[in-house]
Amino acid sequence: MDVEERFNRIARNTVEIVTVDELRRLLESGGGIKGYIGYEPSGVAHIGWLVWMYKVKDLVEAGVDFSVLEATWHAYINDKLGGDMELIRTAARIVRRVMEAAGVPAERVRFVDAEELASDKDYWGLVIRVAKRASLARVRRALTIMGRRAEEAEVDASKLIYPLMQVSDIFYMDLDIALGGMDQRKAHMLARDVAEKLGRKKPVAIHTPIISSLQGPGRMEASPGEIDDVLAEVKMSKSKPETAVFVVDSDEDIRRKIRKAYCPARQVQGNPVLEIARYVLFARDGFILRVERPSRYGGPVEYVSYEELERDYAEGRLHPLDLKNAVAESLVEIVRPIREAVLSDSTMRRALEVIEGRVTR
Ligand SMILES: Nc1ncnc2c1ncn2[C@@H]1O[C@H](COP(=O)(O)OP(=O)(O)OP(=O)(O)O)[C@@H](O)[C@H]1O
Ligand SMILES: N[C@@H](Cc1ccc(O)cc1)C(=O)O
Structure with missing residues (x-):
């Protein structure tokens, strides 16, 4: 595939790419490009997940060196599967099988376990440095990336660590591309801003569409907010x-x-x-x-x-x-x-x- 074909393959069926120019420059540079998506292994995949799985396939086929982060600790923070880490790990094995069956070339994808990242003290050094550069208000607003509302941070302070970890995951793995559904936007925008302050690589964010709940979006006018906040509420x-x-x-x-x-x-x-x-x-x-x-x-x-x-x-x-x-x-x-x-x-x-x-x- 030439640069144009690679670009088109990556860009199709996305909602936004932040920024298109940066993605083009990455492709034109001819160097290796590292991308990732993270997900919480916390249950059975639904067909909304196929949207990003198909995009992973596109990125791999366009020559991106791709990692899938099995966000086990993140799932734990987010109260998934009763906080049973063994079960969370098992859920990750099932999602791997789903990805393969959905056509993702698993042999060309690196699966990374969040527990592996968290076992390195440098990872936590990074989390602290990221926290130093992010305001509390911004981190609270980013709670939509875990399907929560900002107020929910009051209940349990670990929730505030989650967005900082998600941003640190990107820097720790030294990534060029961060992929996610539109509901992940706040993490990626935070990563881009903090990257500048820390002198790190600014990740290109690629966002895929969100499929609405089968029950419909409800009263959309009743949920004012930014587009990603609204989508996080009405998604399947x-x-x-x-x-x-x-x-x-x-x-x-x-x-x-x-x-x-x-x-x-x-x-x-x-x-x-x-x-x-x-x-x-x-x-x-x-x-x-x-x-x-x-x-x-x-x-x-x-x-x-x-x-x-x-x-x-x-x-x-x-x-x-x-x-x-x-x-x-x-x-x-x-x-x-x-x-x-x-x-x-x-x-x-x-x-x-x-x-x-x-x-x-
Ligand atoms: N309805 C959807 N349509 C498209 N993509 C989705 C949808 N729901 C989640 N995703 C994407 O799948 C990835 C995993 O998301 P997430 O773990 O929040 O899914 P979920 O199954 O809806 O979880 P939960 O219900 O526990 O919040 C993210 O990149 C997210 O953007
Ligand atoms: N926030 C993502 C999961 C995730 C966790 C860590 C990451 O580095 C990336 C993504 C979700 O809810 O699906």
Whole structure:
């Protein structure tokens, strides 16, 4: 791939790149580029995670030396899985399997355990230096990166360490690119500002879209705030199982959940079914959405691009039920091999049962 092809591969299906020029310069420099994403191993992945997993695949294919940080300590701080570190580590093994089944070339990705970072005194030196350069108000505001509101830091002070650790992870691993969903924006912006003050490499932030809750965004006007704060509230989230399709859901569960999903006729904004079509289904090369419907409703139709689908939907030429059925069937095809990869392994199956019973938020 030449520079342009690499750039396009990295940029497709993203919401923002901070900054595009810096990314171009990195690619043009011809040197090695180090990127990462971190996630909390804290339960079963939902289809929102496929959005970043597909992006990891793009980055690896574009030649980025990529690490996936299994943020075990972060999950502990964030009260996941009852703070059971053994279970948190097990959850990380399951997510690895999910990533492989979703097409991420695992042999070309470095998996890093947050406990390994935290075992180095230099890591903690870095956390303290980062803390010195960040105001308390800014760190509190960054709590959205862990799906919390600023006020929640009052309950338990470890929550304030989390954003500082996330920023330090980036410096410790000496990264050029930090990837995350839009809800991770505050960590990346903080890292960019602190980088200048500490004379560190300023990471390019790449943000992928957030899929809304299946129940819809609710009263969006009632949640004023910056875009990432709002998205953190309305996203499909594993802590709210009724909002999500999980990668281990049965075919019938997927169909049932999509059938019940919020999907007003002609509405594009905040429509989770269209978002799934756009960011999960059409994110795959060569995808075609096939709508089966009786001839009295227009007969079968095929969409080869999201844009065509959106146009027909917005103009009322595609009924919500027909959209839902088509999206559900395609999702079933995507989820099935992932579910089988996880559930065909009896150790994983058992671990999953324990984890599902222990999801604490
Ligand atoms: N609904 C979503 N759509 C797209 N990406 C998502 C979605 N939810 C989470 N992500 C991304 O997945 C990564 C892991 O996020 P996170 O651990 O917060 O997910 P989650 O399962 O919703 O967790 P929780 O419910 O525990 O907050 C982050 O980069 C985040 O941006
Ligand atoms: N805050 C991220 C997890 C994360 C943790 C540490 C990092 O360095 C990066 C990401 C999330 O909630 O998904």
